[in-house]
Each structure stands twice: as C-alpha cells, then as structure tokens.
Amino acid sequence: KTQITWWHAMSGELGKKLEEIVANYNKSQDAYEVVPTYKGNYTETMTAAIAAFRAKQQPDIVQVFEVGTGTMMAAKGAVYPVYKLMADTGTEFDPKGFLSAVVGYYTDTDGNMLSMPFNSSTPIVYYNKSVFKKAGLDPETPPKTWQDVEAYSKKIMESGAAKCGFTSGWISWVQLENFSAWHNQPIGTLENGFGGIDPKLTVNGPVQVKHWSNLKKWQDEGVFQYGGPVGGDDAPPKFYAQECAMYMNSSAARAAVMNNAKDFEVGFGMLPYYSDVDGAPQNSIIGGATLWVLQGHDEDEYKGVADFFHYLSSPEVQADWHQFSGYLPITQAAYDLGQQQGYYEKNPGSDVAIKQMTLNPPTENSKGLRFGNYVQIRTIIDEEFEALLSGKKDAQGALDAVVERGNKLIGDFAAANQ
Numbered sequence: 001k002t003q004i005t006w007w008h009a010m011s012g013e014l015g016k017k018l019e020e021i022v023a024n025y026n027k028s029q030d031a032y033e034v035v036p037t038y039k040g041n042y043t044e045t046m047t048a049a050i051a052a053f054r055a056k057q058q059p060d061i062v063q064v065f066e067v068g069t070g071t072m073m074a075a076k077g078a079v080y081p082v083y084k085l086m087a088d089t090g091t092e093f094d095p096k097g098f099l100s101a102v103v104g105y106y107t108d109t110d111g112n113m114l115s116m117p118f119n120s121s122t123p124i125v126y127y128n129k130s131v132f133k134k135a136g137l138d139p140e141t142p143p144k145t146w147q148d149v150e151a152y153s154k155k156i157m158e159s160g161a162a163k164c165g166f167t168s169g170w171i172s173w174v175q176l177e178n179f180s181a182w183h184n185q186p187i188g189t190l191e192n193g194f195g196g197i198d199p200k201l202t203v204n205g206p207v208q209v210k211h212w213s214n215l216k217k218w219q220d221e222g223v224f225q226y227g228g229p230v231g232g233d234d235a236p237p238k239f240y241a242q243e244c245a246m247y248m249n250s251s252a253a254r255a256a257v258m259n260n261a262k263d264f265e266v267g268f269g270m271l272p273y274y275s276d277v278d279g280a281p282q283n284s285i286i287g288g289a290t291l292w293v294l295q296g297h298d299e300d301e302y303k304g305v306a307d308f309f310h311y312l313s314s315p316e317v318q319a320d321w322h323q324f325s326g327y328l329p330i331t332q333a334a335y336d337l338g339q340q341q342g343y344y345e346k347n348p349g350s351d352v353a354i355k356q357m358t359l360n361p362p363t364e365n366s367k368g369l370r371f372g373n374y375v376q377i378r379t380i381i382d383e384e385f386e387a388l389l390s391g392k393k394d395a396q397g398a399l400d401a402v403v404e405r406g407n408k409l410i411g412d413f414a415a416a417n418q
C-alpha cells in the first residue's frame with residue numbers, strides 16, 4: 001500500500017474523531033494508507049511542517065489554520081495547489097460545492113482553490129442555562145448585545161448563581177478579528193489584505209478600542225475572566241466548572257462542551273454586538289483550518305492524497321464530522337444532508353454558527369483576513385492584550401502597538417515575497 005502522511009493539530013475529542021475518519025477511509029479501499037500524526041497545536045504543526053520541508057522530511061498533507069493562509073500562499077515552491085492536484089490526478093472536484101465563505105478564504109486572485117477545506121469554524125456563545133435560571137434570567141434567551149452581556153453578568157454575579165459572567169477562547173480571533181467583522185470594521189487596508197501583499201493593519205479604530213477598554217474594565221470587575229494566550233486553554237474549564245456562565249469560542253468547541261458539561265444545560269447564541277455601532281451585526285468570519293499538500297512526493301502518493309480528499313469532502317463524511325465536532329458543514333451537500341436527517345431540529349442551536357456566518361452578504365471588512373506573517377502577529381495581539389489587562393497600557397496604546405509591530409512584520413513579508 002502507498003502511505004500518505006498527514007500532520008494535524010486536532011487533539012482531544014476532535015483528534016479521536018479524525019483518527020476514526022482516517023481508519024474508515026483506510027478500510028474503504030486497498031491502494032492507500034493514510035497515516036495521521038498529531039504535531040501539537042496549530043502553530044506547532046505549521047512550524048514543524050516548515051522545518052520538515054527545509055529538511056526534505058515533509059508530510060504529504062499538513063493541516064494549517066486559517067491565519068497561516070497568507071504565508072502558505074506565498075510559499076509557492078513548497079505547496080502543491082489543490083485545484084492543480086485534483087486536475088492532474090483526474091479526480092472529481094467541484095469548488096462550487098463548498099460554501100462561498102469557505103471557498104473565498106482559500107482561493108487565490110485568479111479564482112483557484114489552493115488548499116482543501118476540512119474544518120472551518122466560526123466563534124459563537126455557549127451559555128449555562130441552569131445558571132441563567134438560578135439568576136432569574138430567561139434560559140432560552142442568550143445575550144444579543146454586549147450591553148446584555150454586561151447586565152446578565154452582573155445579575156448572575158449578584159445573585160450568586162456564578163462567580164463570573166464570561167470567558168473567551170482565542171482573544172485575537174474572537175475579540176478582535178471576528179469582533180471587527182461582526183461590527184463591519186476593517187482589520188486592515190486592501191480589503192483586509194485580500195487585495196495586495198502590503199496592507200496595513202487598522203485594528204486600532206474607535207470601535208475596537210472601546211471593546212478592549214470594556215474587556216479591561218470587565219476583568220477588573222470580575223465580569224470577564226481571561227482564558228490565556230493562543231487558543232485560551234484556561235477558558236473551557238472555567239465554563240465546565242460553572243465558574244463563568246458564558247463562554248465565547250469556536251463552534252468546534254461543541255464536541256468538548258457536550259462531553260464536559262455534564263451537570264448543566266447548555267444554550268447556544270450568536271456573538272454579541274454593540275447596538276450603537278452602525279452595520280452591526282454584519283457576519284462572522286471563518287476560522288479552523290484547511291489541508292495543504294506539500295511538494296516533493298511521488299505521483300502515486302499524490303493520487304492517494306486526491307482520492308482521500310475526495311472521500312473527506314463527501315456529504316456523508318463531512319456531515320458526520322460537522323455534526324460531531326461543531327465545525328461548519330463546509331459543503332452545501334453536507335448541510336442539506338443534515339437537514340434531511342433532521343439533525344438541526346433535533347439539536348437546537350447546532351445551526352447558530354452557520355446562520356451567524358451567513359447573516360449578511362460579506363463586505364470588504366467581513367470576508368476574512370489575509371496577511372503575511374500573521375501567525376506571529378497573533379502572538380503580538382496576545383502580548384498586547386496582556387499588557388492591557390495588567391494595566392501597563394490602555395486599550396488605545398495596546399492596539400496602536402499591535403498596528404505598529406504588526407505592520408513591521410507585514411512589511412518584511414511583502415519585501416521578501418514581492
């Protein structure tokens with residue numbers, strides 16, 4: 001059998017499910033064996049793949065998170081574009097079958113899809129219905145606005161129903177990038193980087209500054225508890241232990257939430273917005289990851305990769321993965337299948353993510369972002385957020401620093417890739 005190596009970043013419930021999908025594929029045919037390897041979180045997996053490529057030890061497939069897209073697109077000699085792979089191997093492939101928000105993110109300016117969508121998400125609100133009830137709030141009504149989040153949190157804390165109002169995973173992704181799209185505010189010039197290689201960040205606008213300054217105030221009042229840098233590993237336990245009543249994170253946190261929220265009922269809601277910001281709520285943007293194929297392998301392996309991708313994007317496999325994980329149904333057929341199966345009716349709240357992402361046709365500010373070196377910029381965002389929380393900087397100072405430090409990295413990237 002020809003072996004296909006796949007480096008991925010899925011741990012916990014998601015990692016187990018990924019292995020099950022691979023095992024089913026391996027059983028379904030005799031020619032190829034896909035060998036999945038967990039390489040750590042998204043940043044670690046991407047870094048490992050780049051190092052391996054330099055050492056000529058690269059896997060066939062690597063899972064790269066959405067913010068690595070700008071960097072991967074520029075790595076022309078290292079990447080075997082998916083549209084080309086599918087054409088070269090004569091494998092059936094219809095990019096139009098994917099949801100447009102997903103395709104748009106991974107398509108180059110000539111309209112070619114460069115990586116294979118697999119696990120696209122968007123952030124939503126999870127809330128503890130049992131705590132809401134104890135606090136005298138309606139458990140069927142999630143907060144709509146940030147004003148609601150504040151008022152509900154105070155009621156929850158004052159009634160003693162929970163110690164904290166809310167926590168959040170992925171500060172950069174949820175409280176800055178998606179926050180901006182949801183309020184129709186630009187993250188950067190040149191259509192958030194989609195329109196050219198040398199954009200400038202603009203995350204220090206008044207709406208973002210107001211929000212970060214509220215987050216600092218809410219932290220000081222105990223309304224908000226920080227979940228830590230990168231994905232925010234400290235956030236989920238605060239929600240599971242019923243310390244914080246609301247939790248903002250990826251729609252794909254669903255699998256872990258369902259597994260860990262044993263003693264209380266969970267509700268799902270869209271992200272909150274400031275009702276005094278014109279154009280909000282707009283639509284949220286995707287996160288998660290896609291699969292990139294790396295150069296340097298033989299034709300047989302690539303045939304296997306294409307065959308595996310075909311399997312992965314079939315409606316049955318996609319619908320199963322989506323329904324288990326909370327990742328979006330990335331093809332229309334997988335969504336239609338879920339509807340036929342009655343999945344969304346039987347699982348109230350399971351369609352919040354897709355509704356929120358498609359709430360309005362995307363604007364230049366809400367189709368995503370594409371900046372070189374953005375993985376490093378994410379680290380800067382975390383650092384500056386921590387400087388804000390510790391009182392070293394105010395919100396304007398922290399976000400100005402993100403812009404200044406981030407623009408330097410984008411400029412370096414543009415100079416190296418022009």
Ligand SMILES: O=P(O)(O)OC[C@H](O)CO
Nearest residue numbers: 065121173250252287288
């Ligand atoms: O937790 P995920 O897989 O939905 O990814 C969240 C962010 O998009 C990562 O950049």
